[in-house]
Amino acid sequence: MSQGPTRSLPPFDPADPLGIDDLLTPEDLAVRTTVRQWAADRVLPHIADWYERGELPGIRELARELGSLGALGMSLTGYGCAGASAVQYGLACLELEAADSGIRSLVSVQGSLAMYAIHRFGSEEQKERWLPRMATGEIIGCFGLTEPDHGSDPAAMRTHAKRDGSDWVLTGRKMWITNGSVAGVAVVWARTDEGIRGFAVPTDTPGFSAPEIRHKWSLRASVTSELVMDEVRLPADAVLPGATGLRGPLSCLSHARYGIVWGAMGAARACFDAALAYATSREQFGRPIGGFQLTQAKLADMAVELHKGVLLAHHLGLRMDAGTLRPEQVSLGKLNNVREAIEICRTARTILGANGISLEYPVMRHATNLESVLTYEGTVEMHQLVLGKALTGLDAFR
Numbered sequence: 315m316s317q318g319p320t321r322s323l324p325p326f327d328p329a330d331p332l333g334i335d336d337l338l339t340p341e342d343l344a345v346r347t348t349v350r351q352w353a354a355d356r357v358l359p360h361i362a363d364w365y366e367r368g369e370l371p372g373i374r375e376l377a378r379e380l381g382s383l384g385a386l387g388m389s390l391t392g393y394g395c396a397g398a399s400a401v402q403y404g405l406a407c408l409e410l411e412a413a414d415s416g417i418r419s420l421v422s423v424q425g426s427l428a429m430y431a432i433h434r435f436g437s438e439e440q441k442e443r444w445l446p447r448m449a450t451g452e453i454i455g456c457f458g459l460t461e462p463d464h465g466s467d468p469a470a471m472r473t474h475a476k477r478d479g480s481d482w483v484l485t486g487r488k489m490w491i492t493n494g495s496v497a498g499v500a501v502v503w504a505r506t507d508e509g510i511r512g513f514a515v516p517t518d519t520p521g522f523s524a525p526e527i528r529h530k531w532s533l534r535a536s537v538t539s540e541l542v543m544d545e546v547r548l549p550a551d552a553v554l555p556g557a558t559g560l561r562g563p564l565s566c567l568s569h570a571r572y573g574i575v576w577g578a579m580g581a582a583r584a585c586f587d588a589a590l591a592y593a594t595s596r597e598q599f600g601r602p603i604g605g606f607q608l609t610q611a612k613l614a615d616m617a618v619e620l621h622k623g624v625l626l627a628h629h630l631g632l633r634m635d636a637g638t639l640r641p642e643q644v645s646l647g648k649l650n651n652v653r654e655a656i657e658i659c660r661t662a663r664t665i666l667g668a669n670g671i672s673l674e675y676p677v678m679r680h681a682t683n684l685e686s687v688l689t690y691e692g693t694v695e696m697h698q699l700v701l702g703k704a705l706t707g708l709d710a711f712r
């Protein structure tokens with residue numbers, strides 16, 4: 315095998331065995347370092363406690379700090395948004411989710427769902443009204459699509475908006491809505507006589523409430539809520555003019571799923587790192603457990619899937635930056651990376667033995683978080699059906 319002119323190979327880096335960092339620009343690396351440092355300072359020291367308490371205290375302050383990092387609506391342009399590349403946004407998602415999926419969810423919902431919907435489908439007035447203060451984190455946004463009886467099949471939603479003079483009157487319930495109880499604006503999707511439309515709903519409008527959902531065993535350091543809309547009267551200009559039909563919310567979801575493709579690998583990296591450190595320090599039968607072939611096989615397989623996943627995310631990022639990323643490709647990435655991430659976390663759990671179930675280590679927290687990530691933004695089965703349809707030309711959804 316020829317390698318061209320003889321030169322010494324770079325050393326093997328256990329943190330980057332494929333040399334993926336060589337694909338990143340200095341700006342990419344700077345974004346990664348900044349977000350990693352912020353997460354190390356502001357999230358990691360507290361996350362086990364927040365998780366145990368089932369709270370995300372100081373969420374507004376965290377949102378403002380994320381805003382000052384440029385992480386909110388990061389890849390959007392104008393209106394105070396950072397205008398970063400898709401790869402940089404992805405790297406930020408990875409670093410945030412390496413701390414906790416709840417923090418990445420806060421950022422994804424804010425930037426890729428609520429802000430993206432207003433940025434892409436809103437009027438100039440709506441963009442000016444909401445986006446600059448969402449980019450700073452002053453206003454938190456949520457995105458209401460899922461309903462108690464309609465999750466994977468949002469086309470069957472019951473929430474509806476009717477015209478009354480020039481106003482709209484919005485009635486219905488949304489379920490499992492990230493950031494709901496702390497949001498200042500809710501992007502709510504509703505059935506109308508013109509098809510499904512999106513509304514930017516100020517959450518202090520009479521008739522709107524957002525009780526928090528408790529008793530979750532996953533994404534515990536994340537606010538998840540129900541949205542209740544009881545004849546919420548909205549002015550004509552609350553509707554997002556650029557979106558009619560399900561394509562509107564689905565394009566937002568595609569953007570958010572892209573962030574998850576990267577983010578899931580962050581959770582996986584945190585678990586891999588914990589498992590590697592544990593395997594080289596924990597001794598049984600007189601030597602480190604990382605010296606046993608069975609443990610090495612686990613670590614090798616975890617590393618293969620982790621770095622393949624990052625490579626896949628980077629590839630999709632380049633396509634998004636080039637404007638050539640298809641939704642089916644995002645489905646492929648989300649399906650693979652979340653499924654593999656959860657497998658990596660579960661394998662890491664076995665390497666840590668009993669310690670693997672303790673909040674002293676990040677592994678079980680990430681594994682249980684990923685149960686939500688596996689389900690939201692399209693379940694595994696939905697992405698299999700998306701790919702199945704693209705491969706065969708046959709629609710198996712119903």
Ligand SMILES: Cc1cc2nc3c(=O)[nH]c(=O)nc-3n(C[C@H](O)[C@H](O)[C@H](O)COP(=O)(O)OP(=O)(O)OC[C@H]3O[C@@H](n4cnc5c(N)ncnc54)[C@H](O)[C@@H]3O)c2cc1C
Nearest residue numbers: 457458459460465466490491492533686690691693695711
């Ligand atoms: C922590 C958390 C945060 C969330 N945040 C948000 C948010 O901010 N905004 C929002 O709108 N939603 C949010 N969701 C909701 C999430 O998007 C939905 O849970 C998801 O779309 C699945 O819907 P469902 O739970 O109703 O499951 P269902 O649609 O009832 O599915 C149940 C099971 O049936 C399978 N299934 C359904 N149809 C088919 C089929 N045709 N073929 C094969 N299998 C099928 C599914 O894959 C799944 O395994 C969140 C969920 C969680 C857990």
